[in-house]
Amino acid sequence: MSEFPSGSDFISIIFSAEVLFSAIFTLSLFIAVHALVTFMRQSTALYTRLAQIDAELNVLQASIPGKLERIRTMREDLAPLKADFKQIQGYYSRLQYVQRRAQDEEAAKEQEEESGKEKQILRQKLGLDRFI
DSSP states (O other): OOOOOOHHHHHHHHTSHHHHHHHHHHHHHHHHHHHHHHHHHHHHHHHHHHHHHHHHHHHHHHHHHHHHHHHHHHHHHHHHHHHHHHHHHHHHHHHHHHHHHHHHHHHHHHHHHHHHHHHHHHHHHHTGGGGO
């Protein structure tokens, strides 16, 4: 009669290199087949989407030369306007400078008048106003 293996023999058989290799190989084979089947199911939808994108690209590619020509003509039309724009920017910056300078002068004048009034009030308070 054959002997029935003990518990430690079962564990050594389960963790042997051949059994582990067979289990991992079977699992990886299952994953590969599953991925292939899933890809085959989705391939028709992907193929139709690829055809749509290809058609859209062909339409857009056909319109590129016309758009490039339009861009070139717009650049030629805008070239003289760039010089005018720079001149206008220069005028605007000068105008801002003059405006700031006028505001500074006005603020200085108001401060001077205010200090003059304060001095006059101080003279009146001290009684020095009678001597001037």
